[in-house]
Amino acid sequence: MTADSDRHAMKMAKKKAARDKIMATKTDEKGLVMINTGKGKGKSSAAFGMIFRCIAHDMKCAVVQFIKGGMSTGERDLILGKFSDTCSFHTMGEGFTWETQDRDRDIEMAQAAWEKAKELIRDESHKMVLLDEINIALRYDYIDVNEVMTFLTEEKPHMTHVVLTGRNAKDELIEIADLVTEMELVKHPFRSGIKAQIGVEY
Amino acid sequence: MTADSDRHAMKMAKKKAARDKIMATKTDEKGLVMINTGKGKGKSSAAFGMIFRCIAHDMKCAVVQFIKGGMSTGERDLILGKFSDTCSFHTMGEGFTWETQDRDRDIEMAQAAWEKAKELIRDESHKMVLLDEINIALRYDYIDVNEVMTFLTEEKPHMTHVVLTGRNAKDELIEIADLVTEMELVKHPFRSGIKAQIGVEY
Numbered sequence: 001m002t003a004d005s006d007r008h009a010m011k012m013a014k015k016k017a018a019r020d021k022i023m024a025t026k027t028d029e030k031g032l033v034m035i036n037t038g039k040g041k042g043k044s045s046a047a048f049g050m051i052f053r054c055i056a057h058d059m060k061c062a063v064v065q066f067i068k069g070g071m072s073t074g075e076r077d078l079i080l081g082k083f084s085d086t087c088s089f090h091t092m093g094e095g096f097t098w099e100t101q102d103r104d105r106d107i108e109m110a111q112a113a114w115e116k117a118k119e120l121i122r123d124e125s126h127k128m129v130l131l132d133e134i135n136i137a138l139r140y141d142y143i144d145v146n147e148v149m150t151f152l153t154e155e156k157p158h159m160t161h162v163v164l165t166g167r168n169a170k171d172e173l174i175e176i177a178d179l180v181t182e183m184e185l186v187k188h189p190f191r192s193g194i195k196a197q198i199g200v201e202y
Numbered sequence: 203m204t205a206d207s208d209r210h211a212m213k214m215a216k217k218k219a220a221r222d223k224i225m226a227t228k229t230d231e232k233g234l235v236m237i238n239t240g241k242g243k244g245k246s247s248a249a250f251g252m253i254f255r256c257i258a259h260d261m262k263c264a265v266v267q268f269i270k271g272g273m274s275t276g277e278r279d280l281i282l283g284k285f286s287d288t289c290s291f292h293t294m295g296e297g298f299t300w301e302t303q304d305r306d307r308d309i310e311m312a313q314a315a316w317e318k319a320k321e322l323i324r325d326e327s328h329k330m331v332l333l334d335e336i337n338i339a340l341r342y343d344y345i346d347v348n349e350v351m352t353f354l355t356e357e358k359p360h361m362t363h364v365v366l367t368g369r370n371a372k373d374e375l376i377e378i379a380d381l382v383t384e385m386e387l388v389k390h391p392f393r394s395g396i397k398a399q400i401g402v403e404y
Contacts, residue, residue, distance in 0.1 A: 004305070005304070005306050008305035009305065029397060032399070034402075040384065041248065041381065041383050042238060042244055042247075042248030042249075042251065042383050042385070044251070045244075045248040045250075045251025045252060045255075046244030046245075046247040046251065046385075047247075048251045049244070049247025049251055049277065050247060050401060050402060052250065053247075053276040053400075053402070053404065054276075054401040055280065056276030056279055056280040057276050059400070074256075074257075074258030074259050075251065075254055075258060077258055078254055078258040102207070103206070103211065103214075127401055128401055180388035181242040181243050181385055181386065181388060182242065182385075182388050183242075183244070183248075183383055183385055183386075184383065184384040186237075186376065186383060187376070187379060195231060197231055197363075198255075198259055199255050199330055200234060200252060200363060202255065
């Protein structure tokens with residue numbers, strides 16, 4: 001070994017010891033409330049990554065899609081086609097709200113999605129429930145944020161993970177969440193005239 | 203319709219018109235260089251979401267794992283088990299660098315991974331290549347960032363998407379990327395003693 005790689009080995013050994021010490025204090029398990037928010041890409045995709053992890057471990061899970069268009073139809077078709085035994089899929093939205101232009105119907109849809117979400121979460125056979133784009137429904141007050149907060153803190157089974165996605169997560173929800181990630185947009189190709197492309201956006 | 207829902211419909215119609223006008227200007231297609239970076243969760247998961255989209259659309263793709271532990275073994279097993287015809291998987295890393303403590307071997311591994319990455323990207327049958335955790339190898343200078351930049355700007359086939367993940371993306375790479383997302387950590391359950399859990403972290 002050179003002196004350089006020797007120094008490197010010492011530095012890395014220290015890092016490993018520090019990391020091991022921290023990890024040893026992390027012993028609890030519980031169902032997490034997780035939020036993916038922000039203006040960047042990947043909020044739904046990262047949540048789907050967790051759904052695919054559950055599927056890989058044969059953990060029963062469910063997805064409620066509050067607004068159509070949040071997730072890729074590709075991902076949905078893959079789950080419906082190959083993994084419907086492990087993951088159930090509930091599409092309640094009818095397109096983005098600026099597509100439908102009918103507030104009363106939007107509210108009805110969002111409420112129906114929330115009722116379905118509660119039913120799925122209450123069923124303890126589900127290890128993870130993804131509420132995709134629920135933040136948009138909350139932002140437009142189609143669903144009452146206080147009701148969602150109360151349900152997640154008081155009624156959610158202790159070991160069930162719930163993932164909530166969408167821009168503009170409400171502060172009240174961030175307050176009660178265990179893990180919050182903000183996807184920040186640093187650079188986007190739409191700015192230079194590139195259109196949405198297969199495999200990337202849908 | 204009530205006056206309230208009438209106002210809502212008008213507002214949404216305006217939004218839709220504005221959005222449609224913007225989208226009409228987005229007409230180009232090209233292979234994108236995409237970076238998921240930041241200290242938050244979801245960098246690899248969101249990239250995997252795109253890989254699953256490609257798989258769903260039957261677009262050939264490939265994953266090179268530069269550092270073991272970046273992605274979930276669950277996701278890897280799912281791809282290897284079910285979709286190996288569409289997506290090839292190349293694990294070159296041997297564990298996080300602070301686990302191995304051998305800089306010379308780490309450099310060798312990273313270089314081998316980069317050679318494999320170039321080979322996969324040059325093969326135009328691949329529509330997307332994910333270089334998972336390459337940013338860590340670049341940060342430790344196991345791979346030369348200038349070589350990666352030159353390759354991506356000069357040799358990458360025009361229509362191939364390349365996704366690079368990992369913390370601390372180098373500025374030079376951000377400069378040449380088309381889409382950059384920073385996953386920012388707002389709140390993390392490790393802080394309150396919760397350990398890594400199946401389905402969530404792996």
